[in-house]
Amino acid sequence: MDTSLICPRFENAISILSQRWTGLIIYQLLAGPQRFSQLTEAIGISGRLLSERLKNLEANGLVIRSVYPETPVRIEYRLTEKGIALKPVMDEIQSWSQTWVEPIETK
Amino acid sequence: MDTSLICPRFENAISILSQRWTGLIIYQLLAGPQRFSQLTEAIGISGRLLSERLKNLEANGLVIRSVYPETPVRIEYRLTEKGIALKPVMDEIQSWSQTWVEPIETK
DNA sequence: CCATTTAGTTACTTTATGTAACTAATGTTA
DNA sequence: TAACATTAGTTACATAAAGTAACTAAATGG
Numbered sequence: 001m002d003t004s005l006i007c008p009r010f011e012n013a014i015s016i017l018s019q020r021w022t023g024l025i026i027y028q029l030l031a032g033p034q035r036f037s038q039l040t041e042a043i044g045i046s047g048r049l050l051s052e053r054l055k056n057l058e059a060n061g062l063v064i065r066s067v068y069p070e071t072p073v074r075i076e077y078r079l080t081e082k083g084i085a086l087k088p089v090m091d092e093i094q095s096w097s098q099t100w101v102e103p104i105e106t107k
Numbered sequence: 108m109d110t111s112l113i114c115p116r117f118e119n120a121i122s123i124l125s126q127r128w129t130g131l132i133i134y135q136l137l138a139g140p141q142r143f144s145q146l147t148e149a150i151g152i153s154g155r156l157l158s159e160r161l162k163n164l165e166a167n168g169l170v171i172r173s174v175y176p177e178t179p180v181r182i183e184y185r186l187t188e189k190g191i192a193l194k195p196v197m198d199e200i201q202s203w204s205q206t207w208v209e210p211i212e213t214k
Numbered sequence: 215c216c217a218t219t220t221a222g223t224t225a226c227t228t229t230a231t232g233t234a235a236c237t238a239a240t241g242t243t244a
Numbered sequence: 245t246a247a248c249a250t251t252a253g254t255t256a257c258a259t260a261a262a263g264t265a266a267c268t269a270a271a272t273g274g
Contacts, residue, residue: 005149006131008210013200014130023121024113036252042112051253071241072250082207089203092196093120100189103115143221158222178272179219
């Protein structure tokens with residue numbers, strides 16, 4: 001159905017942010033540029049999905065991928081201006097979570 | 108994997124908000140209490156998923172379900188204080204989307 | 215007692231995600 | 245120079261979530 005009455009820009013924004021993992025990836029990159037393996041470890045995502053999400057974020061202009069031909073190769077992901085502009089969103093989620101949310105349970 | 112280095116409360120918050128549709132449902136309910144069919148039409152979600160999401164939001168203390176035995180029955184969903192507290196998050200997403208996002212394409 | 219209205223549920227298909235093993239590129243070491 | 249190490253992925257396959265459409269339940273009106 002596409003009879004939505006909700007603002008199309010907002011809807012588009014939500015469709016990016018409500019994809020699994022993208023919130024955490026952006027949050028993590030707000031701390032500074034990071035390489036693939038760092039992201040994998042920090043947020044606990046598989047290589048397959050991280051790769052897919054980063055490509056998607058790049059395509060959406062939120063993330064830039066840079067290759068440094070060192071040994072071994074270093075590939076760094078960092079936020080664009082558009083990506084950094086999501087900091088207030090993340091800050092508000094952070095703030096809400098401190099007031100209202102219990103820590104996730106680790107069984 | 109659960110070796111995440113990210114704040115557990117934040118992670119829990121993201122796990123609620125990054126679920127498909129929940130953002131739109133909360134956004135929509137911020138405009139005021141609404142019945143099932145209104146939500147369906149406003150955000151373009153199927154009954155099956157709306158039902159599932161509303162149960163989940165209720166279980167997470169974000170939404171309250173009230174039954175009014177009129178004819179035909181009216182069932183109203185509204186945000187709790189915890190749910191209303193997400194307004195600043197939605198406002199920031201809204202604001203970001205106005206600056207950085209194109210309207211979603213309707214093919 | 216048949217029709218209407220709202221609020222769902224059920225059964226089934228399609229898409230997304232999780233998992234683990236594998237590959238590519240590059241340089242280092244025996 | 246052949247085997248090894250390291251990073252950054254990709255592939256193939258299993259499982260879980262989401263989409264779709266038809267169906268059910270409860271309550272009243274005709």
